[in-house]
Amino acid sequence: MKDERLFEKAAIIGVGLIGGSLARVLKNRGLAGRVVGSGRSEANMKKALELGIIDEALPLEKAVKNADIVVLCGPVLSILPTLEKAAAYIKDGSLVTDVGSTKSDIAYGAEKISAGRFSFIGSHPIAGTEKSGAENSFETLFDRHRCIITPLDNAPVDAYNRLVTLWQKAGMEVLKMRPDRHDKIFSAVSHLPHMVVYALVNAVCEISEGDDIVNFAAGGFKDFTRIASSPAEMWADIALSNAKPIADQLSAVKNHISEIESAIKQNDKERLLGIFKKSNAFRKKLT
Amino acid sequence: MKDERLFEKAAIIGVGLIGGSLARVLKNRGLAGRVVGSGRSEANMKKALELGIIDEALPLEKAVKNADIVVLCGPVLSILPTLEKAAAYIKDGSLVTDVGSTKSDIAYGAEKISAGRFSFIGSHPIAGTEKSGAENSFETLFDRHRCIITPLDNAPVDAYNRLVTLWQKAGMEVLKMRPDRHDKIFSAVSHLPHMVVYALVNAVCEISEGDDIVNFAAGGFKDFTRIASSPAEMWADIALSNAKPIADQLSAVKNHISEIESAIKQNDKERLLGIFKKSNAFRKKLT
Numbered sequence: 182m183k184d185e186r187l188f189e190k191a192a193i194i195g196v197g198l199i200g201g202s203l204a205r206v207l208k209n210r211g212l213a214g215r216v217v218g219s220g221r222s223e224a225n226m227k228k229a230l231e232l233g234i235i236d237e238a239l240p241l242e243k244a245v246k247n248a249d250i251v252v253l254c255g256p257v258l259s260i261l262p263t264l265e266k267a268a269a270y271i272k273d274g275s276l277v278t279d280v281g282s283t284k285s286d287i288a289y290g291a292e293k294i295s296a297g298r299f300s301f302i303g304s305h306p307i308a309g310t311e312k313s314g315a316e317n318s319f320e321t322l323f324d325r326h327r328c329i330i331t332p333l334d335n336a337p338v339d340a341y342n343r344l345v346t347l348w349q350k351a352g353m354e355v356l357k358m359r360p361d362r363h364d365k366i367f368s369a370v371s372h373l374p375h376m377v378v379y380a381l382v383n384a385v386c387e388i389s390e391g392d393d394i395v396n397f398a399a400g401g402f403k404d405f406t407r408i409a410s411s412p413a414e415m416w417a418d419i420a421l422s423n424a425k426p427i428a429d430q431l432s433a434v435k436n437h438i439s440e441i442e443s444a445i446k447q448n449d450k451e452r453l454l455g456i457f458k459k460s461n462a463f464r465k466k467l468t
Numbered sequence: 469m470k471d472e473r474l475f476e477k478a479a480i481i482g483v484g485l486i487g488g489s490l491a492r493v494l495k496n497r498g499l500a501g502r503v504v505g506s507g508r509s510e511a512n513m514k515k516a517l518e519l520g521i522i523d524e525a526l527p528l529e530k531a532v533k534n535a536d537i538v539v540l541c542g543p544v545l546s547i548l549p550t551l552e553k554a555a556a557y558i559k560d561g562s563l564v565t566d567v568g569s570t571k572s573d574i575a576y577g578a579e580k581i582s583a584g585r586f587s588f589i590g591s592h593p594i595a596g597t598e599k600s601g602a603e604n605s606f607e608t609l610f611d612r613h614r615c616i617i618t619p620l621d622n623a624p625v626d627a628y629n630r631l632v633t634l635w636q637k638a639g640m641e642v643l644k645m646r647p648d649r650h651d652k653i654f655s656a657v658s659h660l661p662h663m664v665v666y667a668l669v670n671a672v673c674e675i676s677e678g679d680d681i682v683n684f685a686a687g688g689f690k691d692f693t694r695i696a697s698s699p700a701e702m703w704a705d706i707a708l709s710n711a712k713p714i715a716d717q718l719s720a721v722k723n724h725i726s727e728i729e730s731a732i733k734q735n736d737k738e739r740l741l742g743i744f745k746k747s748n749a750f751r752k753k754l755t
Binding site for chain 1 (some may be wrong): 644647654657661663664666667669671673681682684685688689691692693695698699701703708711714719720724725729731732733735745750751
């Protein structure tokens with residue numbers, strides 16, 4: 182079903198799982214007149230063209246030229262350098278967004294780069310699969326998921342409304358949040374657990390040296406440490422692009438570990454019970 | 469199907485999920501002539517009798533008297549005090565075991581209490597469900613699971629063989645291990661993750677104060693923190709009965725967290741990649 186056209190020309194920079202899926206939404210639902218793509222992998226761009234996900238593959242500068250919307254879909258740490266490179270070619274008044282998992286550094290960096298000439302509003306569509314690349318993209322990826330958008334106070338109303346409409350048309354529930362609050366929350370519920378499990382798995386790896394601990398790491402441990410299989414490259418980027426909240430929260434986790442450690446060493450069952458029951462109670466709120 | 473009788477009288481001390489299930493195995497498969505039970509909860513003992521799980525409910529002293537095997541199935545921290553109380557009534561040469569999740573403290577403590585008069589060999593049947601109590605016990609609970617038994621060097625061969633046969637008849641794969649090695653391994657793959665997740669959840673609880681972080685704790689976080697719902701009482705016991713390995717390993721986890729924290733603060737992507745890739749590689753061995 183064709184929807185009302187939102188943009189004449191849309192430029193997707195990085196046509197992977199997210200970028201490719203958004204390109205499909207823009208094209209197949211008639212939200213953009215023309216969807217062009219740009220990306221570093223020639224093979225992936227060829228695939229995106231073959232599959233009809235984009236109308237044209239172009240170098241970055243040509244892709245963004247005259248585009249009414251530019252969506253930066255590369256890795257989190259590439260967003261600002263890419264925007265820097267593209268900025269001179271982006272037309273006045275254009276809407277620029279990204280799909281990165283961290284928002285503060287990007288929001289404030291992009292504001293500087295745009296210098297008020299175009300409107301940058303960050304997006305974090307919370308959708309994905311374990312697969313990557315244009316060939317794994319699909320139009321319904323965003324359906325019934327949430328998208329956090331993180332406009333700064335001076336974001337133009339028109340750009341804001343178009344961005345909300347775009348994600349809604351993609352099937353998402355759109356929530357507005359300050360970038361720093363977004364980063365604190367997603368550090369706590371996503372980035373922090375990843376860091377802690379990486380640390381735990383490495384500790385167990387060290388402990389297991391010279392022993393076959395691995396043979397006893399049955400169901401529970403395997404399930405629990407699944408996120409330690411998350412791609413190192415992507416998570417290094419996320420960690421560095423949300424450095425302050427993650428570092429602060431890691432420090433808080435260490436304090437809570439120290440509390441447990443000290444209760445154990447002091448053989449203080451009441452204190453341990455208090456700690457574990459607090460955890461039980463908070464966990465209960467999630468279900 | 470009836471098997472060869474292993475024991476004339478079996479005493480199950482604590483007829484809950486594990487004790488009840490083992491009583492069913494002993495009775496239904498004809499491994500014991502008579503199965504008596506003892507426990508603190510009158511309601512539970514009544515239930516066990518009603519369900520025919522045990523032949524008789526008795527006070528501790530009478531239960532162990534003349535028993536050929538005594539299985540201590542109470543909480544980990546109750547095992548030694550219970551054995552202390554029962555010891556004088558246990559007959560010479562009897563086989564005594566437990567089903568606790570930690571083994572060193574119990575093994576060395578029981579050796580002292582027995583003073584060579586009866587044979588204590590610890591067991592850790594790795595089986596269970598989320599439910600507890602006699603009414604939730606069932607005969608096939610142990611089927612195809614592992615049981616670690618932890619004899620000290622001086623364990624009599626006959627007692628050892630009977631214990632192996634019992635767990636095998638219950639359907640388990642039996643592995644022998646030194647108690648301290650058992651405790652180190654199970655600290656790493658089970659106790660440590662529990663402690664770390666309790667700490668993580670409490671840190672997130674603290675971070676979330678005044679904010680609705682809980683609303684964003686979707687799928688991943690919920691799955692990951694499932695073990696923070698584990699019963700506080702049981703895990704306080706486990707923590708205190710395996711204090712040294714757990715405390716050492718918690719300290720190791722803090723060091724690994726500090727490494728990540730410092731790499732983030734120094735904006736050192738190469739170092740972060742090294743840490744995360746090491747974790748990826750170890751995790752891969754588990755699958």
